[in-house]
Amino acid sequence: MRIGVLTGGGDAPGLNAAIRAVFKRCEKYGYEVVGIRRGWAGMLNKECFELKPEDVKEIVGKGGTMLKTSRTNPLKIPKGIETVSKNFKEMRLDALIAIGGDDTLSVAKALSEAGLKVVGVPKTIDNDVARTDATIGFDTAVNMAMRVIENLKDTAESHERVFLVEIMGRYAGWIALYSGIAAGADLILIPEEPFKIEDVVNFVKKRLEKGEKSTVIVVAEGALIADYKGPITKETKVDQFGHVRLGGIGEFLAKEISKAVGVETRAVAPAHIIRGGPPTAFDRFMATRYGIAAVDLVREGKFGMMVALRSGKIVAVPLSEALAEMKKVSPELYEEAKTLF
Secondary structure, three states: OEEEEEEOOOOOOOHHHHHHHHHHHHHHHOOEEEEEOOHHHHHHHOOEEEOOHHHHOOOOOOOOOOOOOOOOOHHHOOOHHHHHHHHHHHOOOOEEEEEEOHHHHHHHHHHHHOOOOEEEEEEOOOOOEOOOOOOEOHHHHHHHHHHHHHHHHHHHHHHOOEEEEEEOOOOOOHHHHHHHHHHOOOEEEOOOOOEOHHHHHHHHHHHHHOOOOOEEEEEEOOOOEOOOOOOOEEEEEEOOOOOEEEOOHHHHHHHHHHHHHOOOEEEEOOHHHHHOOOOOHHHHHHHHHHHHHHHHHHHHOOOOEEEEEEOOEEEEEEHHHHOOOEOOOOHHHHHHHHHHO
């Protein structure tokens, strides 16, 4: 059997561990593994190579993806699905394992519905893919973000400043919530619950009245301001999956707070820093289990499925279910978090 593997969308720590596991499992079964470069762009352009033992020898602890990635969407390209299907046959693939978030997996679902044998693996630092407890890269991103927030707390206390830490999270506030709570942030703002600027300003004022000279506020990049049209963006141009480039809400709030309260306020956006670097042990272990399980689904002929983590067990769920909705922070969980601020 000849199995292709690709990584699409944003990079995430743990991808290389998953690729390694796919290769190792295939090696055990005597299958060939074809690495597809640059995600779906590679399937459109037939950018592929035969994976060898030396390719995966020392990659388990390396961040990023050795297969490279892109945000190319075949669904937005004329005859894109037809081209991918044709190249699938010309590359002599018996099956394809697609590792990615909801965008990458939406293409995998379309290809599966078109008759190709595809299996999905959930990857995204945002942790917003449904029907799974965790996605590859989330744990590492949370730990990286936590350290950034902790470092800024030291500086905030030393200079008696207000800091806005803008954390990745387009539609879901998982990273902001987890890292903010773990680092002891004073306030956390997420996309799931729109907020009023005056409430944030009053929050800072009340802290000052209590003698708290420093404040650290964690805000997800996609957090929504009540009565404001959409999230704060850096530009209006959209990618092939229809996403605009978010960013700037931290600076926006910093200016509003400084103007209203009169205290020195700074904004920091670690952005891609939290998605790079070595993956945590959890991400390495989970990604390895995902890679093994994905190959087993191919071996069992269970296509159109995605591997998932459920209460410690690796299970298979239909791609249609995983993409039916986005996993977001529940009102109940955010209400618990409010106990801390």
